[in-house]
Amino acid sequence: MTRTKEPFEAVVAEHGATVLRVCRAVLGPHPDAEDAWSETFLAALRAFPGLPADANIQAWLVTIAHRKAIDITRARQRQAVPVGEVPEAARPSGAAAMAGSQAGAGDPTAGDGDVWAAVRALPDKQRQAVAYHYLAALPYKDIAALLGGSTDAARRAAADGIRNLRTAFAGAAAKGADR
């Protein structure tokens, strides 16, 4: 039996939250993450009629989101970022994509700030691998195709990333207990 394609509204309803989480994990709690979401779903809507009916829609959306996030990061790097917008701590190398840890995420608690600092501190590939695998269940071979390198390298990046986050959280929690 041929699978007929569902209305795009159902795609947004089913995957909208996951794609937003991925954009936010990769770009930070910043309006850029919402821009990436919007551009992802607009591009997906445009291409949707040509998508094979048996395609893995979530993997397809994450692939688009990955490219849109890169476009946004490059555009951001081309613009001179005013010093005043650089978040509290010096921005770690490799994390130019993360900005404004307090913006756009409602009213984050101090704990959220610690978590964002840990996410921001990850090397880009670890942060992307963690977001794509742990938030969107993207298989490692698909992550490897997006990030370059082998499937094993993608698996290692995700594992290293999640370990680095765990260590950072343990440190932050200990610091919080001292306060």
Next chain:
Amino acid sequence: MTSTVGEPGVSALLGITAPGDGELRRLHDRLVTAADEDGILDIGYTTIDSPVGRLLLAATAQGLVRVAYQNEDHDRVLSLLASRISPRILRAPQRLAAAAREIDEYFAGRRTTFDLPLDFSLSHGFRQLVQRELPQIGYGNTRSYGQVAAMVGHPKAVRAVGTACATNPVPIVVPCHRVVRADGSLGGYAGGPEVKSTLLALEQAA
């Protein structure tokens, strides 16, 4: 799914990346606006409440393409629109604002004709010919299937007129409910016979 239960890194990440209140709704609205501007919102739809139950309204850029009763199963109707016209379908109440208003006015007894652009691309040939002709039957009047067959110049095509009425993609707006049997009994209706008699009674009372 990956087994991530109990992984503190993952739960913290899920916590901080969660969508805010109303955030996805705002993003959805923004998507609809951008898609409409880019000309890739092939079908917009909404649902409205009416005295004959919840109605699905769907429109292409050309006009109203489908009105569906609840008993037709709105999800199924949207899936059919996806396969027959385009899957680029989003909930977009703005596109249906005029249709929703005119249907409200009709049920309030304040409107006797509809002034809406229509898209007949769901029907073809003789069916579409009949459906385009139905608005000639004025508010509060009825015609038999045979009379409609004569109206379109095919007096023997009584059964085909019945099929054309039964497959009318935009009931209420295209008044197939005004076509009844020659003996005065109601005949079939997509929304059910009660809905047909409700509409005819509404038009008699106004």
